[in-house]
Every structure is written in C-alpha cells, then in structure tokens.
Amino acid sequence: MGRQRPGTPTLEEVAALAGVGRGTVSRVINNAAGVRDSTRRAVQQAIAELGYVPNLAARSLAGHRADAVALVMTEPDWRLFGEPFFTEVVHAVGDALTDTPVQLLLTLVRTDTERQRFVEYARGGRVDGVLLMSVHAEDPLPDMLAKAGLPTVMLGRRSGDESVTYVDADNTGGARGAVTHLLNGGRTTIGAISGPLDMYVAQCRLRGYREALELAGVAARPSLVVEGDDFTEESGRRATADLIARHPELDAVFAASDTMAAGALNALRAAGRRVPQDVAVIGFDDFHPARPTDPPLTTVRQPLEEIGRTMVRLLLEEMEQIEESSVAWRHVILRTELVLRDSA
Amino acid sequence: MGRQRPGTPTLEEVAALAGVGRGTVSRVINNAAGVRDSTRRAVQQAIAELGYVPNLAARSLAGHRADAVALVMTEPDWRLFGEPFFTEVVHAVGDALTDTPVQLLLTLVRTDTERQRFVEYARGGRVDGVLLMSVHAEDPLPDMLAKAGLPTVMLGRRSGDESVTYVDADNTGGARGAVTHLLNGGRTTIGAISGPLDMYVAQCRLRGYREALELAGVAARPSLVVEGDDFTEESGRRATADLIARHPELDAVFAASDTMAAGALNALRAAGRRVPQDVAVIGFDDFHPARPTDPPLTTVRQPLEEIGRTMVRLLLEEMEQIEESSVAWRHVILRTELVLRDSA
DNA sequence: ATGAAAGCGCTAACAC
DNA sequence: GTGTTAGCGCTTTCAT
Numbered sequence: 001m002g003r004q005r006p007g008t009p010t011l012e013e014v015a016a017l018a019g020v021g022r023g024t025v026s027r028v029i030n031n032a033a034g035v036r037d038s039t040r041r042a043v044q045q046a047i048a049e050l051g052y053v054p055n056l057a058a059r060s061l062a063g064h065r066a067d068a069v070a071l072v073m074t075e076p077d078w079r080l081f082g083e084p085f086f087t088e089v090v091h092a093v094g095d096a097l098t099d100t101p102v103q104l105l106l107t108l109v110r111t112d113t114e115r116q117r118f119v120e121y122a123r124g125g126r127v128d129g130v131l132l133m134s135v136h137a138e139d140p141l142p143d144m145l146a147k148a149g150l151p152t153v154m155l156g157r158r159s160g161d162e163s164v165t166y167v168d169a170d171n172t173g174g175a176r177g178a179v180t181h182l183l184n185g186g187r188t189t190i191g192a193i194s195g196p197l198d199m200y201v202a203q204c205r206l207r208g209y210r211e212a213l214e215l216a217g218v219a220a221r222p223s224l225v226v227e228g229d230d231f232t233e234e235s236g237r238r239a240t241a242d243l244i245a246r247h248p249e250l251d252a253v254f255a256a257s258d259t260m261a262a263g264a265l266n267a268l269r270a271a272g273r274r275v276p277q278d279v280a281v282i283g284f285d286d287f288h289p290a291r292p293t294d295p296p297l298t299t300v301r302q303p304l305e306e307i308g309r310t311m312v313r314l315l316l317e318e319m320e321q322i323e324e325s326s327v328a329w330r331h332v333i334l335r336t337e338l339v340l341r342d343s344a
Numbered sequence: 345m346g347r348q349r350p351g352t353p354t355l356e357e358v359a360a361l362a363g364v365g366r367g368t369v370s371r372v373i374n375n376a377a378g379v380r381d382s383t384r385r386a387v388q389q390a391i392a393e394l395g396y397v398p399n400l401a402a403r404s405l406a407g408h409r410a411d412a413v414a415l416v417m418t419e420p421d422w423r424l425f426g427e428p429f430f431t432e433v434v435h436a437v438g439d440a441l442t443d444t445p446v447q448l449l450l451t452l453v454r455t456d457t458e459r460q461r462f463v464e465y466a467r468g469g470r471v472d473g474v475l476l477m478s479v480h481a482e483d484p485l486p487d488m489l490a491k492a493g494l495p496t497v498m499l500g501r502r503s504g505d506e507s508v509t510y511v512d513a514d515n516t517g518g519a520r521g522a523v524t525h526l527l528n529g530g531r532t533t534i535g536a537i538s539g540p541l542d543m544y545v546a547q548c549r550l551r552g553y554r555e556a557l558e559l560a561g562v563a564a565r566p567s568l569v570v571e572g573d574d575f576t577e578e579s580g581r582r583a584t585a586d587l588i589a590r591h592p593e594l595d596a597v598f599a600a601s602d603t604m605a606a607g608a609l610n611a612l613r614a615a616g617r618r619v620p621q622d623v624a625v626i627g628f629d630d631f632h633p634a635r636p637t638d639p640p641l642t643t644v645r646q647p648l649e650e651i652g653r654t655m656v657r658l659l660l661e662e663m664e665q666i667e668e669s670s671v672a673w674r675h676v677i678l679r680t681e682l683v684l685r686d687s688a
Numbered sequence: 689a690t691g692a693a694a695g696c697g698c699t700a701a702c703a704c
Numbered sequence: 705g706t707g708t709t710a711g712c713g714c715t716t717t718c719a720t
Contacts, residue, residue: 010713021691026715034689053492056468057410058713060401061696068470082431090425094452103465106450108438121447124400126412126470148397354697365707370699378705402697405712 009050018046029054060125068103069315070122071131074139076110080230083259085285085304089133089155092308100316102128115141123148129315131155137198151318153311156201157331165318165329167310171201171284174300174336175208176215178282179254181338183216187252187280191224193239193264195231195256202227205256205284223247228260231285236263244271251279252344258283258299265295265343280344296341303334310334353394362390373398404469412447413659414466415475418483420454424574427603429629429648433477433499436652444660446472459485467492473659475499481542495662497655500545501675509662509673511654515545515628518644518680519552520559522626523598525682527560531596531624535568537583537608539575539600546571549600549628567591572604575629580607588615595623596688602627602643609639609687624688640685647678654678 011029015022020043027035028043035043046052060066071093073081080086090106097104105127109115122130122145129151132142135158142164145152154166182190192209195202206225213220226242228235236255240263243250253268255261261283265275273279275295284300310332321327359369364387371379372387379387390396404410415437417425424430434450441448449471453459466474466489473495476486479502486508489496498510526534536553539546550569557564570586572579580599584607587594597612599605605627609619617623619639630645654676665671 012713015691022714023692023716024690027690030715036689039689053464053467055405055713056465056470057401057404058696059468059715061399061405061698062713062715064696064715066401068465081434082426082428084426087426090452094454094458098455098457101461103461103470104451106452107448108434108450110438111442113442114438117445117447120397121400121412123397124403126400126447356697359707366698367700367708368706371706374699380705383705399697402712403699405714406697406699408699408712 008055009052011052011054014043014046014050014052017050018043064125066126066128067101068105068127069097069129069131069319070105070107070118070127071133072107072109072118072141073133074109074115074136074141075134077230080134080232081108083232085231085257085259086133088304089308092305093131093312095305096309096312102316109141115144119144119148122150128319129153131311131315137200151315153315153318155307155311156199159200162331163329165314165331167307167314167332167334168201169302169307170333170336171204172208172211174284174302174338175205175254176212177208177336177338178284178300179209179212180215181340182252182254182280182282182344183212183218185252185280185344188218189224189247189250190252190254191226191240191243191247191250192254193236193243193256193260194225194227195260196229197227202256209254224250228256231257231260233259233263233266236260237267238263240264240267241271244268244273253279253281255281255283258285258297261297261299261343265297275343282338282344295343298341298344299339301337301339303336306334352399353396355396355398358387358390358394358396361394362387408469410470410472411445412449412471413441413473413475413663414449414451414462414471415477416451416453416462416485417477418453418459418480418485419478421574424478424576425452427576429575429601429603430477432648433652436649437475437656439649440653440656446660453485459488463488463492466494472663473497475655475659481544495659497659497662499651499655500543503544506675507673509658509675511651511658511676511678512545513646513651514677514680515548516552516555518628518646518682519549519598520556521552521680521682522628522642522644523553523556524559525684526596526598526624526626526688527556527562529596529624529688532562533568533591533594534596534598535570535584535587535591535594536598537580537587537600537604538569538571539604540573541571546600553598572600575601575604577603577607577610580604581611582607584608584611585615588612588617597623597625599625599627602629602641605641605643605687609641620686620688626682626688630683639687642685642688643683645681645683647680650678 011022011025015025025043028040094104109118130145131153133155137158146164154164156168157166194206210220223246226239228239253264255264261281264281268279275281282298355366355369359366369387372384438448453462474489475497477499481502490508498508500512501510538550554564567590570583572583597608599608605625608625612623619625626642628644630643
C-alpha cells in the first residue's frame with residue numbers, strides 16, 4: 001500500500017549535519033529546555049536545510065503517544081452528518097484544539113465493520129483519545145473503547161446510568177423551562193414533537209415537557225406527543241402535520257430540535273396557521289448566529305462552544321492522568337438558556 | 345499527553361504463548377500465505393486469549409505504511425461542511441474504502457495553522473495518501489503535498505492547467521447541455537447564477553452557459569449573470585432576487601448547484617413567478633435520491649459515487665506505484681447527465 | 689549542556 | 705513452513 005517518500009531525511013542526518021548528537025536534535029524539535037542557544041540555532045539551521053520532518057510513527061513508537069484525537073460520529077444514517085448541530089460540534093472541538101499540538105481526526109462509523117476497524121485503529125495507538133457524538137442507546141462503541149483503556153468522552157449519554165465520561169446539556173431542565181414559558185404565555189394545548197426515543201436526549205426533552213405540564217397541573221395527553229424519526233427538518237414537518245390533524249386546536253409546539261422546529265413552522269404555515277399569533281413554536285438546540293433562520297426561532301440554546309471546549313478539556317485531562325487517577329468517569333451537565341425570538 | 349494502555353500484549357508474547365516465532369505471528373495477523381493451518385489456529389487462539397491488538401505505530405515504522413488516507417476539506421467557511429454535496433462525497437469515498445483495510449480520516453483545514461499541522465501530519469507518515477475536496481484556486485496545499493511526494497488526488501481542479509492528479513465532472517459540457525436544453529425549450533432570457541468565480545468549477549459552468557448561447561447565436565448579456573458568494577441555497581436566493589430585479593422578463597435560470605437552484609425556486613416563488621410555467625430552473629450537482637427537493641429539480645447530475653470510487657482508485661494506484669511509475673499526474677473527467685424533473 | 693545507547697513493537701529478508 | 709535477526713526513526717535515560 002505505498003511507502004513513505006524515500007530519501008526523507010532522518011533525525012540522525014540532521015544531527016550529523018549540525019555536528020551534534022541525536023538527543024540534542026530531539027530536544028530541539030520538542031522545544032525541551034537545556035540546550036544552548038547557539039546549539040539550538042545550529043540544529044534549526046540543519047533542519048531547514050534538509051527539510052527535515054519528524055517521522056510520526058517512530059515518535060509514536062518511542063514516545064507512546066499519537067498526538068491525535070478522533071471525533072467519531074456513530075450514525076448509521078450518514079445524511080445526518082450534514083445537520084447544523086454536527087457542523088457546530090466539529091467546529092467547536094476544532095477550535096478547542098487549535099492551541100494544542102493535537103491533530104483532530106473526524107471519523108464516520110456507520111456499520112459494524114467500520115466500528116471494528118475504528119476500534120483497532122484506536123487501540124492500535126493511532127489516537128490518544130476519542131470523542132463521541134450522536135451515540136444511540138444501544139451502541140457498544142463507548143464500552144469497547146473504555147474497556148480498551150482509551151480515554152473517551154461522549155457528547156450526551158446513552159441512559160441515565162452512563163458509565164463513560166460525558167458532557168451533556170441540561171435537556172430536561174431546558175425543556176421544562178421552555179414549556180413553562182409557553183404555559184405562562186397562556187398557551188394551553190401544547191404539542192411535543194420529540195426526537196427518536198431510542199436516544200436518551202430525546203427522552204429527557206420529552207420528560208421536561210411532561211414535568212412542566214405536571215408542575216402547572218395540566219393533564220398530559222399522549223395524543224399531543226409525536227415521535228420523529230430523527231432530528232431533521234423533514235421529520236419535524238411530518239410530525240407537526242400529524243399533530244395538526246389530531247389537534248386542530250393546537251396553540252403551541254415544543255420541538256426537540258431547531259431543525260425540527262423549522263419543519264414545524266413549514267407545516268403550520270402550510271396549514272394556514274400564523275406563528276406566533278395562532279401557534280407558538282420553541283425548538284431545542286440552536287443554529288449558530290451566523291446561520292439565520294427565517295423567521296427567527298425561539299430556542300432552548302445549548303452552549304455548543306462550551307460543550308466542545310469541555311469535552312476537549314476532559315479528554316486532555318484523561319490523557320494526561322491515565323493510570324494515575326482512580327476516577328472512573330466524570331459527568332458534566334451544562335446549563336441551557338431560553339432565547340426568545342419571533343416564534344414564541 | 346497520555347500513553348498507550350500499559351500491559352498491552354505484544355506480538356512477542358503472542359508468539360511465546362503459541363510456541364512459535366514472531367515471524368509466524370506476523371504472517372498470521374497479516375493473512376500471509378505459507379502457514380500451516382494448525383499453526384495458524386494456534387496463533388489465533390493465543391491472540392484471542394491475550395486480547396492482542398497490533399501496535400500500529402510499530403507496524404508503520406517497520407512497514408513504511410499507515411493504512412490510512414485523509415479526506416481533507418480545505419474550506420475557510422466551515423459551515424459549508426454541512427452542504428449535501430460534501431456529505432455525498434464523504435459517503436462515496438467511505439463506501440469505496442470499505443473493502444480495503446484502509447482507515448478513512450476526515451480533516452478540516454480552515455486556517456494556515458491547520459494547513460501546516462496537517463502537512464506535518466501527512467509528511468510524518470500518518471497517512472499514505474490524501475484526497476482533497478473544495479479546493480480554491482489559490483490554495484497551496486495540493487502543491488505542498490505533491491512536493492512532499494505524497495500521493496494526492498483532488499476532486500475538481502484549481503485551474504485549466506492543473507499539476508496534481510484530479511477527478512472532475514464535465515462541468516463545461518454539462519452546463520452547455522443544460523442551457524441548450526433551455527434554449528431548445530423556447531426559453532430566450534436565460535439568467536445564470538454562478539458559484540464563486542475564484543473556484544474553477546464555477547468558471548467552467550459559466551463558460552458552458554456562454555458556449556451554449558453562442559452556439560445558438562444568442563448574444564450574451566453580462567447583466568444576466570450574477571455571481572454567488574458560495575454554492576448554498578441562501579446564496580442562490582439572493583442572486584436570483586438580483587436577477588429578477590434586473591430582468592423581470594426572465595424565463596429561465598441556470599444555477600451553479602442544486603442548492604443554489606433551490607434558493608432560486610424560493611426567490612422566484614416569492615416574486616410570484618411560477619416554475620416551470622413562467623420560469624424554468626436547472627441546477628448543477630444533485631442531491632442523493634433519498635433527499636428529495638420540493639419541487640423536484642431538473643439537474644445536471646454529477647456521478648458522485650463514481651467520482652468517489654475513481655478518486656479512491658487513483659489514490660490507491662499512486663500509493664502502490666510510488667517511485668515505480670514515471671507518471672506525474674493523471675486527470676479524469678467524468679460525464680454528466682441531464683436529469684429532467686418538474687422544474688424545467 | 690550534550691553524546692551515547694537502549695529500547696519501543698513490528699515487518700521483512702534470510703536461514704534453516 | 706517456520707525461526708532468527710536486522711533494522712524502521714525516534715524518545716529517553718544515563719553518563720559525561
């Protein structure tokens with residue numbers, strides 16, 4: 001399968017040209033202290049002259065680290081890859097890593113074959129840690145990685161009793177707040193279009209909806225809840241159309257994501273309902289400000305930048321402390337924020 | 345930065361347990377011929393017992409290969425990452441690699457820092473080859489990689505005189521065919537909403553539009569061409585709104601992408617024009633059939649699956665033949681197909 | 689502050 | 705067929 005470009009200069013040749021030992025060159029390229037300035041410059045000169053680039057395989061082998069982490073999307077339905085939510089997460093994680101010497105590797109894991117291939121890649125030491133997103137309830141990947149002793153941080157959790165380190169938003173609280181806001185605004189018939197209930201995040205948001213109703217003493221009606229196939233706009237459109245058919249008297253919709261909420265807007269418009277005069281709409285998640293929706297959507301905002309930063313921080317810490325600490329895992333829940341806009 | 349899980353069994357321990365030499369174990373894990381079946385089974389047994397996983401750094405160092413390729417998106421505007429086109433390409437490339445032992449690594453290169461980091465990663469031998477997509481005209485990355493002797497294949501080209509191996513669709517021909525179709529249908533005032541002209545692909549599609557007009561003896565009017573900021577729906581909407589303002593008599597729109605065409609539909613609808621009765625619309629590219637547009641869009645379809653397959657094939661060949669062949673680069677242009685639907 | 693030397697775990701060439 | 709051995713290019717002690 002191909003070989004590295006022949007004639008690539010090695011550290012040893014650099015050492016020879018600079019007239020120093022290999023150890024010294026190693027110290028220079030790793031910015032280690034304890035090298036005389038003049039020596040350092042001589043080595044840098046030789047490196048430039050030869051166009052030397054360290055062989056990362058050798059470095060990994062000797063140094064027991066890869067200087068790379070993987071961000072894995074475990075999603076059989078690869079089309080979801082294009083959803084703004086994932087774009088945001090990739091961006092946030094990328095930003096959080098810019099000031100480190102760590103290379104970010106994105107990986108799609110769609111099938112069991114790919115799952116297996118990736119586990120071998122990770123266990124093989126090609127990455128120092130793994131970030132996981134969009135994990136479904138029954139996905140075995142997090143446990144496979146944890147069992148292999150690989151630092152692993154998930155975005156979200158698979159259940160209330162998660163055994164892997166994760167960062168999550170306060171989904172239940174956020175949903176509760178959103179629905180309470182609708183109730184306070186005088187809305188009485190509030191439908192919920194939920195995400196796929198095999199994902200814990202969808203369960204939490206639905207639970208928050210129910211809690212808000214209960215707190216307000218409003219009876220929950222099962223027919224006001226529709227489960228979407230996924231978190232996409234099309235899914236939200238379909239679910240809302242169902243909801244309208246069942247409950248023409250509907251005066252508010254709580255959507256499990258902003259893309260679903262956008263779909264809800266379309267469905268309501270198609271049914272001749274005005275937003276927010278006739279029906280209020282609140283979604284979860286949030287587009288990046290730079291990607292405006294039309295009309296502006298009221299949302300429960302997840303702090304995606306902070307989620308990304310936190311995931312990276314936890315991962316780097318686990319990478320540092322491996323086998324030093326006895327902490328099995330850590331769970332972080334971040335606060336959400338209700339952002340009011342034209343739709344509610 | 346963390347170290348590989350300690351106590352990981354090595355090939356040597358497997359050999360000891362199985363009572364064979366290291367070479368034999370190596371042959372077994374690499375499925376090499378020339379190992380007696382009973383021996384092979386004994387080794388596999390030992391591997392299972394120890395939970396052995398090969399150290400990929402060591403393999404890379406000794407074997408001079410990484411068994412991984414990178415698919416790089418060089419796009420400063422990371423939001424475009426979510427566009428269906430890229431999703432499709434990732435999918436196509438992923439599929440083309442499933443039957444190989446090669447791990448696909450996605451990488452975002454947004455800034456010069458990230459460009460530099462990636463080049464070191466690639467030159468460091470962590471990947472055997474690089475696939476590039478969405479390369480802008482002035483991007484130095486392809487040359488940096490080529491100069492480093494790394495097998496590199498681009499999707500599309502930076503100019504008519506490209507010095508790196510690429511796979512491209514017949515953009516000029518496809519556009520010419522589309523516009524000719526519009527002309528044959530009796531449309532006379534045909535606007536073009538082009539992609540950003542710092543990308544060669546946008547230039548080609550615009551050239552095809554002009555060639556079709558010229559062939560038909562229709563004078564080209566500069567005011568009928570609007571350049572979009574990118575290939576997105578919003579960009580298409582804006583460009584079309586401009587076009588309508590300038591030329592209310594417009595009876596057809598040729599869009600540089602299907603997402604732009606979707607934006608064109610919105611703009612036309614907002615202006616009270618009916619499609620295709622009043623105005624015909626044709627876009628370039630194509631959504632995957634599973635992602636329907638509404639209404640169905642007539643498009644110049646690029647064979648994205650074939651493009652992905654071809655890119656992978658060329659890359660694997662270059663990886664195989666490095667320093668064997670004297671071919672500097674290869675260029676492949678794939679045929680496009682006009683797919684007629686409700687919009688034209 | 690710096691050179692020398694011992695591996696890291698594997699592949700591949702060679703010997704039997 | 706299978707064992708043995710010499711590196712792959714680096715990091716990291718350990719001397720000096």
